[in-house]
Amino acid sequence: xxxxxxxxxxxxxxxxxxxxxxxxxxxxxxxxxxxxxxxxxxxxxxxxxxxxxxxxxxxxxxxxxxxxxxxxxxxxxxxxxxxxxxxxxxxxxxxxxxxxxxxxxxxxxxxxxxxxxxxxxxxxxxxxxxxxxxxxxxxxxxxxxxxxxxxxxxxxxxxxxxxxxxxxxxxxxxxxxxxxxxxxxxxxxxxxxxxxxxxxxxxxxxxxxxxxxxxxxx
Amino acid sequence: xxxxxxxxxxxxxxxxxxxxxxxxxxxxxxxxxxxxxxxxxxxxxxxxxxxxxxxxxxxxxxxxxxxxxxxxxxxxxxxxxxxxxxxxxxxxxxxxxxxxxxxxxxxxxxxxxxxxxxxxxxxxxxxxxxxxxxxxxxxxxxxxxxxxxxxxxxxxxxxxxxxxxxxxxxxxxxxxxxxxxxxxxxxxxxxxxxxxxxxxxxxxxxxxxxxxxxxxxxxxxxxxxxxxxxxxxxxxxxxxxxxxxxxxxxxxxxxxxxxxxxxxxxxxxxxxxxxxxxxxxxxxxxxxxxxxxxxxxxxxxxxxxxxxxxxxxxxxxxxxxxxxxxxxxxxxxxxxxxxxxxxxxxxxxxxxxxxxxxxxxxxxxxxxxxxxxxxxxxxxxxxxxxxxxxxxxxxxxxxxxxxxxxxxxxxxxxxxxxxxxxxxxxxxxxxxxxxxxxxxxxxxxxxxxxxxxxxxxxxxxxxxxxxxxxxxxxxxxxxxxxxxx
Numbered sequence: 001x002x003x004x005x006x007x008x009x010x011x012x013x014x015x016x017x018x019x020x021x022x023x024x025x026x027x028x029x030x031x032x033x034x035x036x037x038x039x040x041x042x043x044x045x046x047x048x049x050x051x052x053x054x055x056x057x058x059x060x061x062x063x064x065x066x067x068x069x070x071x072x073x074x075x076x077x078x079x080x081x082x083x084x085x086x087x088x089x090x091x092x093x094x095x096x097x098x099x100x101x102x103x104x105x106x107x108x109x110x111x112x113x114x115x116x117x118x119x120x121x122x123x124x125x126x127x128x129x130x131x132x133x134x135x136x137x138x139x140x141x142x143x144x145x146x147x148x149x150x151x152x153x154x155x156x157x158x159x160x161x162x163x164x165x166x167x168x169x170x171x172x173x174x175x176x177x178x179x180x181x182x183x184x185x186x187x188x189x190x191x192x193x194x195x196x197x198x199x200x201x202x203x204x205x206x207x208x209x210x211x212x213x214x215x216x217x218x
Numbered sequence: 219x220x221x222x223x224x225x226x227x228x229x230x231x232x233x234x235x236x237x238x239x240x241x242x243x244x245x246x247x248x249x250x251x252x253x254x255x256x257x258x259x260x261x262x263x264x265x266x267x268x269x270x271x272x273x274x275x276x277x278x279x280x281x282x283x284x285x286x287x288x289x290x291x292x293x294x295x296x297x298x299x300x301x302x303x304x305x306x307x308x309x310x311x312x313x314x315x316x317x318x319x320x321x322x323x324x325x326x327x328x329x330x331x332x333x334x335x336x337x338x339x340x341x342x343x344x345x346x347x348x349x350x351x352x353x354x355x356x357x358x359x360x361x362x363x364x365x366x367x368x369x370x371x372x373x374x375x376x377x378x379x380x381x382x383x384x385x386x387x388x389x390x391x392x393x394x395x396x397x398x399x400x401x402x403x404x405x406x407x408x409x410x411x412x413x414x415x416x417x418x419x420x421x422x423x424x425x426x427x428x429x430x431x432x433x434x435x436x437x438x439x440x441x442x443x444x445x446x447x448x449x450x451x452x453x454x455x456x457x458x459x460x461x462x463x464x465x466x467x468x469x470x471x472x473x474x475x476x477x478x479x480x481x482x483x484x485x486x487x488x489x490x491x492x493x494x495x496x497x498x499x500x501x502x503x504x505x506x507x508x509x510x511x512x513x514x515x516x517x518x519x520x521x522x523x524x525x526x527x528x529x530x531x532x533x534x535x536x537x538x539x540x541x542x543x544x545x546x547x548x549x550x551x552x553x554x555x556x557x558x559x560x561x562x563x564x565x566x567x568x569x570x571x572x573x574x575x576x577x578x579x580x581x582x583x584x585x586x587x588x589x590x591x592x593x594x595x596x597x598x599x600x601x602x603x604x605x606x607x608x609x610x611x612x613x614x615x616x617x618x619x620x621x622x623x624x625x626x627x628x629x630x631x632x633x634x635x636x637x638x639x640x641x642x643x644x645x646x647x648x649x650x651x652x653x654x655x656x657x658x659x660x661x662x663x664x665x666x667x668x669x670x671x672x673x674x675x676x677x678x679x680x681x682x683x684x685x686x687x688x689x690x691x692x693x694x695x696x697x698x699x700x701x702x703x
Contacts, residue, residue, distance in 0.1 A: 117424035118393070121400050137389060144382060153378060160382065164389045171396040176406055179344035183388070186351045190381055193355050197374050200362065204370045213371040 005053040006125040009170060012046035013129030013136075015039075016166055017108070020136045020159050023143045023152070024100040032155045033078045036162075040070035043162050043169075050126065050169050058177045059169070065184055066165070074158065074191055081195065082151065085202055107142060108135035118171070126170040133170055136163035148210045150198050154191075161187055219276045221267065222284075222339065225260030225292060228253035229299070229332040236324035242317040247308035250324050254300035257335065261293040269692055275341075279407055283341035286696030290548060291338040291468075291475050294555040298467040299331040302460035304671045305563045311668070314570055315458075319363050327461065330356040334464075334472050344409040346476060347384070347391050350440060353472065354380040357465055361457045372449075372456035379449040383439025387476070390432030394483070397425040411479055418486035427492060430484040433477070434496055440473035442527050443534065444504040451511075454523035455575065459566025462519065466526040467559030471551050474533060481537070482701055490540075498538035502631065504531025509635040512642030517575045519565050521646055522558065525601060528639050529554045529609075532616065535632060541698045542619035546612045548694045553608030553682050554601075560675035561597045564590055568650075572659055577646050582655035587663040591651055593672055598647040600679050602640045608682025 019039035023032055044066040051059035111134035119127050140160035144153055168175050175183075205213070232250035239246050264284045267274050276282040284292065306327060307313050308320025315323070333356055337349035354377060361373035391409075398408050401420050407413045418426075439446040454462050481493040508528035515521040529550065536547030565575075567590045572580050583591040600607030613636065620629035655661060681687075686694075 114428060117422065118396065118428070121397070121422050121425060123400065141382070144378075150374070157378065157382060157385070160385050164385060164392060167389065168392045168395075171392065172399045173404065175344060175392065175395060176409060179342070179348070179409060182345060182348035186348055186355070189355050190351065190377070193358055194377060194381075197358075197362075197370070197377060200365065200370050201374060204365065204367050210374070213374060 002125045005049070006128055008049055008053075009046060009126040009129045010132070012042055012049060013132035013166060013170065015042045016046070016162065017132050017136045017139070020139050020163070021101070021104055023147075023156065023159070024104055024139075025097045029082050029149070029151050029155075030079070032152060033075050033082065036078075036155050036158055037071055037075035039159060039162055040066055040075075043166055044071055046166060047169055047174070050173055054124075054126075054173045056173045059174050061177065062169075062174060062180055069184065069188060070158070070162070077191075077195060078151070078155070081198065085151075103142065104139050107138040108132070111135035111138055122171065124171070124173070126173075129170045130167060133163055133167040136166065150201055150210055153210065154194055154198070157194075158191070221260050221263035221274055222276045222282050223260075224263060225257055225296065225339065226332060226335055228256040228260075229328040229335065232303075233325050233328035233332070236321055236328065240321070242308060242321035242324070244308060244310045247306070247310070247320065247324060250328060251300075251303045251306075251309065254296070254303035254331075257296040257331070258293070258300055261289065261296045264289045264292060265689065265693060268696065269689060280341050280410060280412065281345075282339050283412070284339050285700055286693050287475065287478065287700050288338050290552070290693055290697055291471060292335055294471060294552055295331065295334045295338065295468045298464055298555050298559045299327075299334075301467075301559050301563060301671050301675065302327060302464045305463070305566065305668065306460040307458070311666075315363070323360060323363060323458070323460075326356050326360050327464070330360070330461075330464065334468060337472050338475055341411050342409050343391055343394075343411050343414065343479065346411075346479070347388055350387075350437070350473065350476060351381070351384045353469060354384060354440070357457075357461060357469065358453075360461045361453055363458045363461075366456075368452075369456040372452035375449045376453035379446070380440060383436050383446060385436070386432050386439070387436025390429045390434075390436055390480070393425060393429035393432060394421075394480075397421045397429065411483070414483050415486055418483050421487045423488045426484055426487040430480060430493065430496070433480045434500070437473045437476040437480075438500060441470050441477060442473075442504070442530050443500045444507040444527065444531070447504065447507070447527050450527060451520045451523040454526065454562075455517060455519035459562050459569065462522075462565070463559035463562035466523065466562055467555040470526060470530050471533075471555060474530060474551070477534075478537065478701060494538040497534045498628070501531045501534030501536075501538060502628070502635075504528070505535065505632065505635045505639075506531075509638040509642065512639050512646075515642070515646060516577055518568070518577050518580065518646065518650065519562075519575045521577070521643065522561055522565060525639070525643060526554075526558055528635075529558070529601075532613070532632070532636075535628075536612075536616045536619070537701075539616065539619040539623050539625070541702050542622060543616060544698050544701050545694055546616035546619055548697050549608065549615065549682070549686070549690075550612035552690075553612055553679060556675045556679045556682075557597055557601045557607070557609060560672050560679070561594065561601065563672055563675075564594045564597065568594070577650055579656075580650040581653035582651075582659075584651050586655040586659050586661045589663050589665055589669055593669070593676060595647065595651055596676055597679075598643055600676075600683070602643045603636060606680055606683035608679050610683055611686070 022035035047063035144156035307315035333352040358377040362369040442450040
């Protein structure tokens with residue numbers, strides 16, 4: 001049973017990472033939103049998995065919240081915003097897909113190197129997935145830095161949060177529920193404010209291209 | 219419990235009041251301004267109890283806890299928030315804000331104050347994180363109070379970079395919690411700072427080091443430490459003046475507070491050398507980048523913003539120099555909060571008169587606005603470290619601490635960079651003060667009541683330059699004990 005748990009958790013984290021990597025080769029924003037929604041559902045699944053096998057019933061609540069908030073609510077808000085702004089032209093990446101994937105592979109490798117001491121000290125059956133969660137954190141960071149559309153940056157940020165949530169679940173079976181609730185509240189409010197700002201960028205600059213935001217220098 | 223209510227409740231009440239009363243009434247602004255003074259009383263209450271040798275604790279599971287470090291920060295936050303409340307829009311005078319903007323300011327500025335006060339008084343590092351993340355949200359909303367391309371851009375950069383930084387700090391918190399769980403098992407109080415600190419010696423060094431790097435990068439982003447500072451000059455210069463005062467004066471210090479809390483835990487686990495190396499490196503880099511950026515500024519609000527990076531860097535250097543350096547850093551934190559918030563308050567007055575934040579457009583400030591000009595000159599001199607100003611004393615003690623620690627080269631570098639910053643600030647301010655104001659600028663200024671809070675800040679800064687009051691000295695000495703153990 002411990003083996004099943006361990007394998008399922010690694011499967012879950014791999015899926016979450018793969019959905020994160022989607023950002024690297026897909027070009028259109030709806031595909032990004034779908035990837036994020038799917039990743040959040042996987043994350044909720046991992047939470048339920050830990051709740052069941054790790055006997056941490058509190059995590060069922062986290063799973064439900066993840067499913068409702070990040071699996072359904074935020075993606076639908078993103079979709080309605082995307083429709084409102086109309087179809088933006090294809091996103092222009094700085095480097096080609098092959099180079100992206102090589103970089104992403106290296107980042108996941110960095111995750112493994114960084115987390116070697118952590119995996120060594122942990123006794124939890126879920127520890128095998130932690131480097132993958134770290135890989136997701138690093139890949140999302142990289143997407144955030146290298147993409148220039150406001151919506152893409154937000155999706156990158158949301159995936160970064162997912163990566164950290166995954167890390168918390170795999171490494172510690174979840175942070176205390178009360179803190180988790182506060183984190184959810186912050187995530188939701190932060191997203192709402194970002195959404196307001198995106199509308200405002202659209203109104204003032206008539207584009208969602210962050211490259212246009214270059215008035216402030218020095 | 220009562221002191222915590224006195225400290226934390228007023229901003230919540232003021233925010234709710236502004237939220238409920240619609241449309242906005244001037245009375246709401248005045249009530250908020252008076253309530254802000256109640257918070258200061260609360261902070262002073264904490265102060266007296268801490269000096270009496272106890273550590274006020276309240277709530278289930280020691281949820282709220284105010285030792286000397288928390289008290290010092292709570293005092294600075296309540297003081298600067300009160301200044302912002304008294305200078306803020308919506309107090310009846312014609313201040314260039316309409317009632318809708320005034321209402322929004324009163325709601326979010328008070329929530330912003332609450333999140334900062336809560337961040338420094340909670341014992342739970344998870345809630346400290348939540349509160350600091352909430353400071354980003356509440357303050358970001360207010361940056362585009364006047365919607366313009368520049369303010370929209372600044373607020374976007376701020377919320378994005380700030381949120382990402384703070385997310386990394388959360389990853390660091392999770393890693394530290396992970397280590398604790400491995401050593402001591404899951405229990406509810408594991409995120410309490412006191413529990414973490416007590417358990418620190420048994421934690422795994424490798425994990426704690428990795429966690430600290432994440433925390434330092436994360437909270438360092440909020441503290442405006444280079445190279446994660448890129449959002450800061452934009453956000454601080456585009457925000458309305460009272461908000462800039464709060465962000466520069468105390469928000470940076472609150473983020474630094476989080477770094478100090480974690481540095482104490484990390485030092486207890488792996489020794490002081492590790493944290494001090496990082497703090498020194500980031501501090502010097504911030505100091506250097508800010509000092510040279512000051513030289514080339516064309517906008518006086520950005521000038522003040524870069525000066526905040528400089529001073530936060532200096533505080534980091536102080537924290538890396540042992541007990542005496544920490545003593546200097548804490549004094550510096552207070553003096554900087556006073557001086558910088560006053561200058562940002564003044565910058566709002568200048569901006570309103572001249573209609574431009576460009577240094578080149580502001581000529582003859584002394585002629586056009588004699589009071590504001592004089593205060594601005596005094597504040598800038600004080601901030602640049604000229605005696606008698608609190609900044610001079612703390613910088614002097616800091617350099618002495620460095621020399622006593624044998625860091626001759628580092629201190630030489632610090633002094634050289636301070637000289638560069640000195641030239642940068644004063645040459646620009648000098649250009650603004652003298653000359654003849656252009657024809658369309660109104661000349662003359664009466665001594666209104668709104669100068670009183672600014673005058674109080676300035677006199678406090680001068681007092682700190684002449685003497686360190688005994689209660690303050692004892693409080694800071696207690697802070698040093700917390701960080702040294």
